[in-house]
Amino acid sequence: MRSAKERLVIIGGDAAGMSAASQARRxxxxxxLEIVAFERGHFxxxxxxxxxxWVGGDVPSRDELIARTPEEHRERDIDLRMRTExxxxxxxxxxxxxRDLESGSEAWTSYDKLVIGTGARPIRPALPGIDAPxxxxxxxLDDGQALLDTLARTPGRRAVVIGAxxxxxxxxxxxIQRRYEVTVVNRGTEPMSTLxxxxxxxxxxxxxxxxxxxxxxxxxxxILTGDDGRVRAVATEDAEYPADVVVLGIGVRPETELxxxxxxxxxKHGGLLTDLAMRVRGHENIWAGGDCVEVLDxxxxxxxxxxxxxxxxxxxxxxxxxxxxxxxxxxxxxxxxVSKVCDLEIARTGLREKEARAAGLQYATVTIxxxxxxxxYPGAAVMTVKMLAERLTxxxxxxxxxxxxxAAKRVDIAAVALTARMTVDQMTALDLGxxxxxxxxxxxxxxxxxxxxxxxxxxx
Amino acid sequence: MRSAKERLVIIGGDAAGMSAASQARRxxxxxxLEIVAFERGHFxxxxxxxxxxWVGGDVPSRDELIARTPEEHRERDIDLRMRTExxxxxxxxxxxxxRDLESGSEAWTSYDKLVIGTGARPIRPALPGIDAPxxxxxxxLDDGQALLDTLARTPGRRAVVIGAxxxxxxxxxxxIQRRYEVTVVNRGTEPMSTLxxxxxxxxxxxxxxxxxxxxxxxxxxxILTGDDGRVRAVATEDAEYPADVVVLGIGVRPETELxxxxxxxxxKHGGLLTDLAMRVRGHENIWAGGDCVEVLDxxxxxxxxxxxxxxxxxxxxxxxxxxxxxxxxxxxxxxxxVSKVCDLEIARTGLREKEARAAGLQYATVTIxxxxxxxxYPGAAVMTVKMLAERLTxxxxxxxxxxxxxAAKRVDIAAVALTARMTVDQMTALDLGxxxxxxxxxxxxxxxxxxxxxxxxxxx
Numbered sequence: 004m005r006s007a008k009e010r011l012v013i014i015g016g017d018a019a020g021m022s023a024a025s026q027a028r029r030x031x032x033x034x035x036l037e038i039v040a041f042e043r044g045h046f047x048x049x050x051x052x053x054x055x056x057w058v059g060g061d062v063p064s065r066d067e068l069i070a071r072t073p074e075e076h077r078e079r080d081i082d083l084r085m086r087t088e089x090x091x092x093x094x095x096x097x098x099x100x101x102r103d104l105e106s107g108s109e110a111w112t113s114y115d116k117l118v119i120g121t122g123a124r125p126i127r128p129a130l131p132g133i134d135a136p137x138x139x140x141x142x143x144l145d146d147g148q149a150l151l152d153t154l155a156r157t158p159g160r161r162a163v164v165i166g167a168x169x170x171x172x173x174x175x176x177x178x179i180q181r182r183y184e185v186t187v188v189n190r191g192t193e194p195m196s197t198l199x200x201x202x203x204x205x206x207x208x209x210x211x212x213x214x215x216x217x218x219x220x221x222x223x224x225x226i227l228t229g230d231d232g233r234v235r236a237v238a239t240e241d242a243e244y245p246a247d248v249v250v251l252g253i254g255v256r257p258e259t260e261l262x263x264x265x266x267x268x269x270x271k272h273g274g275l276l277t278d279l280a281m282r283v284r285g286h287e288n289i290w291a292g293g294d295c296v297e298v299l300d301x302x303x304x305x306x307x308x309x310x311x312x313x314x315x316x317x318x319x320x321x322x323x324x325x326x327x328x329x330x331x332x333x334x335x336x337x338x339x340x341v342s343k344v345c346d347l348e349i350a351r352t353g354l355r356e357k358e359a360r361a362a363g364l365q366y367a368t369v370t371i372x373x374x375x376x377x378x379x380y381p382g383a384a385v386m387t388v389k390m391l392a393e394r395l396t397x398x399x400x401x402x403x404x405x406x407x408x409x410a411a412k413r414v415d416i417a418a419v420a421l422t423a424r425m426t427v428d429q430m431t432a433l434d435l436g437x438x439x440x441x442x443x444x445x446x447x448x449x450x451x452x453x454x455x456x457x458x459x460x461x462x463x
Numbered sequence: 464m465r466s467a468k469e470r471l472v473i474i475g476g477d478a479a480g481m482s483a484a485s486q487a488r489r490x491x492x493x494x495x496l497e498i499v500a501f502e503r504g505h506f507x508x509x510x511x512x513x514x515x516x517w518v519g520g521d522v523p524s525r526d527e528l529i530a531r532t533p534e535e536h537r538e539r540d541i542d543l544r545m546r547t548e549x550x551x552x553x554x555x556x557x558x559x560x561x562r563d564l565e566s567g568s569e570a571w572t573s574y575d576k577l578v579i580g581t582g583a584r585p586i587r588p589a590l591p592g593i594d595a596p597x598x599x600x601x602x603x604l605d606d607g608q609a610l611l612d613t614l615a616r617t618p619g620r621r622a623v624v625i626g627a628x629x630x631x632x633x634x635x636x637x638x639i640q641r642r643y644e645v646t647v648v649n650r651g652t653e654p655m656s657t658l659x660x661x662x663x664x665x666x667x668x669x670x671x672x673x674x675x676x677x678x679x680x681x682x683x684x685x686i687l688t689g690d691d692g693r694v695r696a697v698a699t700e701d702a703e704y705p706a707d708v709v710v711l712g713i714g715v716r717p718e719t720e721l722x723x724x725x726x727x728x729x730x731k732h733g734g735l736l737t738d739l740a741m742r743v744r745g746h747e748n749i750w751a752g753g754d755c756v757e758v759l760d761x762x763x764x765x766x767x768x769x770x771x772x773x774x775x776x777x778x779x780x781x782x783x784x785x786x787x788x789x790x791x792x793x794x795x796x797x798x799x800x801v802s803k804v805c806d807l808e809i810a811r812t813g814l815r816e817k818e819a820r821a822a823g824l825q826y827a828t829v830t831i832x833x834x835x836x837x838x839x840y841p842g843a844a845v846m847t848v849k850m851l852a853e854r855l856t857x858x859x860x861x862x863x864x865x866x867x868x869x870a871a872k873r874v875d876i877a878a879v880a881l882t883a884r885m886t887v888d889q890m891t892a893l894d895l896g897x898x899x900x901x902x903x904x905x906x907x908x909x910x911x912x913x914x915x916x917x918x919x920x921x922x923x
Binding site for chain 2: 067068075332335336379380416431437446
């Protein structure tokens with residue numbers, strides 16, 4: 004006979020898993036619910052998004068990136084087992100097999116409810132030389148520390164960043180701040196492939212203006228090493244780029260080998276598939292959240308994989324509520340992302356052109372330039388806003404913004420409008436905050452919306 | 464017989480009137496539509512909202528506040544008559560009587576279509592001494608110039624600002640920047656009566672911290688003058704505040720004497736009443752917009768008077784489209800306003816408690832503190848967010864924010880959510896821009912929404 008006290012097992016001690024644990028604990032005390040969490044690494048609940056700023060020196064210490072230590076979780080009656088890897092999920096038997104990474108010992112732990120928060124792993128292409136000393140990923144705190152150690156030890160000042168997505172551009176900034184000569188080698192035609200190429204071009208120009216060497220449309224073929232075995236250059240088909248240190252910023256994939264092996268449903272991006280309550284589809288007592296799941300894109304109606312701490316935290320909150328006997332949902336995302344390279348701010352939400360085409364949508368695009376403040380107010384900075392809207396209906400489909408101070412967070416206006424399925428016509432009447440230090444009399448997003456109204460009405 | 468060419472007459476050459484003129488001209492050329500605009504002052508299309516920053520020195524010259532000069536309007540085939548006051552609207556006869564303020568000559572001009580954009584006038588209480596030299600309003604560019612002339616001429620460094628609304632606090636900042644000792648005398652219990660008093664208290668404390676003497680709950684009884692007839696102090700029932708210069712920042716009323724005398728419909732705030740297309744109610748061929756009209760508050764369903772350049776521009780755009788034969792609407796406002804005093808940012812949207820009570824709504828309030836960026840990121844600044852939500856339905860009713868850099872424009876998230884009539888529950892899932900330089904992993908608005916969800920569910 005099963006005891007009245009349930010056991011919740013959590014795989015992965017970062018944002019999704021530990022938010023779920025904390026929220027479940029808020030709703031159910033230790034006499035009702037036992038919570039056991041397994042984490043294979045050395046840290047819990049940390050901000051991976053903060054690693055570039057720690058490497059760049061804006062954040063002085065690793066500890067500042069840790070929202071909650073293992074001890075703090077344990078104080079809340081969460082039985083946290085660090086350096087313990089889950090090697091198998093026995094869905095039928097309702098148990099997981101773990102290995103203590105220090106002692107090597109194995110054990111089975113049964114669960115009534117299971118939460119999977121195994122995160123994502125960086126894409127690490129199988130290139131010659133990829134494992135040479137001096138080549139670094141930046142996914143975990145351990146990775147960040149290893150890179151900082153290399154930077155401290157290596158006298159050379161030439162850095163090559165492979166990849167020009169969020170991680171790539173943020174790491175370029177970090178290395179610039181560390182006074183490296185930085186080259187970014189990027190497969191795409193422009194950096195930031197989450198933007199349309201015309202907007203990516205603005206990022207390219209701005210980064211070049213910062214003294215960063217931008218190499219686009221270039222596939223890395225190998226990492227060259229010196230006599231000491233350390234990295235000495237990055238080679239593409241056409242050229243070699245000398246490097247004292249190489250940073251991989253190519254992106255991540257859902258870490259779902261364990262879940263896949265257990266027969267849990269994976270989507271075409273390799274992420275776990277869940278319902279609105281973050282329950283794994285077809286499994287009454289298993290939830291999943293964070294970087295290991297796919298999420299519904301509310302604009303296209305398709306599943307996407309987006310590795311972002313803010314989603315992981317929301318997933319954890321929703322899972323914890325549901326596991327704890329309340330009810331909460333995560334309806335999906337609209338694809339909002341913001342980033343910066345030095346003083347350049349970059350933002351997007353909704354669909355870019357490629358995504359709109361893939362979703363079979365007929366759309367119009369407009370691009371406008373405006374300023375972050377009234378043009379006459381000191382510090383007014385130019386920003387470019389690109390807007391996509393559906394032809395015939397006028398529904399907003401997406402917004403991309405590139406600018407300086409005050410540019411990125413304006414994308415939130417569009418994020419809310421997308422969630423509400425507003426038309427660009429409706430957007431022109433939005434009552435946005437206006438005062439000369441904060442906005443022109445027509446906010447840049449409204450200027451774009453006005454132009455989009457005309458564009459969607461046009462039959463050309 | 465009436466000719467095929469219509470005449471549009473516009474009363475008032477600022478934001479609403481001239482935006483309407485420009486938009487109508489875009490849609491109809493001078494062979495189809497004659498546009499005659501009357502302006503009693505010396506300037507057209509200027510940013511009154513920018514005056515405090517010109518007085519404070521952030522904006523070096525008056526000309527920068529002028530978006531379009533009379534000459535620029537005339538180049539677009541708008542027959543602009545400056546220094547010409549409209550003294551009567553003959554609605555029945557479809558004509559207006561004007562007086563040339565230079566020559567004194569009078570004339571009648573007939574119209575097919577009429578646009579009223581007469582703006583607002585500052586409230587100027589009938590206090591003894593109110594007309595003394597050294598007492599200044601700041602509604603027009605002429606007012607601003609007069610104040611600057613006084614500041615340049617007067618050796619004393621003591622300034623009293625009467626009123627602590629937007630104009631009052633912005634003028635306090637301007638005078639601080641001019642190195643005056645500033646006292647703000649305010650009738651309300653706290654500054655910024657557009658906020659709830661608990662949020663106004665934060666503004667009070669911050670302004671005191673900037674060295675501004677804050678006198679709240681004090682009614683000014685008279686302006687005291689010296690032997691030279693100039694202002695020397697401001698008196699309340701309890702005290703006298705020495706003043707070398709006095710600035711009136713008490714607010715404005717719709718300038719609708721002319722419209723009222725013509726029998727056009729006025730609301731209870733004294734503003735013209737229009738329909739969704741900004742047409743004056745009951746009048747086929749008369750439109751009105753800007754500071755002289757009342758607008759529908761989409762949250763409370765009641766009419767309000769809000770003098771704000773961003774609304775005036777939108778009204779003008781809508782009127783010009785409709786006058787020009789297209790169709791556009793201004794559905795209403797949600798009451799968004801942003802402002803700053805030195806580095807303190809202040810924002811509100813929707814209803815404050817008093818307004819929610821007046822609208823007969825049952826509501827819950829929550830107040831949270833968070834930061835503008837990830838807590839570990841340099842420059843993360845504390846902000847306080849207060850949120851009102853309707854009990855039982857959970858509908859968002861209003862948000863107030865007081866903080867430093869990055870605080871004010873976050874109110875736009877709530878402004879869009881209010882327009883879409885979102886619940887606080889829906890808001891918790893909003894996909895807002897997250898990266899450490901821009902936001903904590905839970906944006907402060909989301910933190911407030913989460914807490915509001917719990918509050919509206921509570922039966923207490």
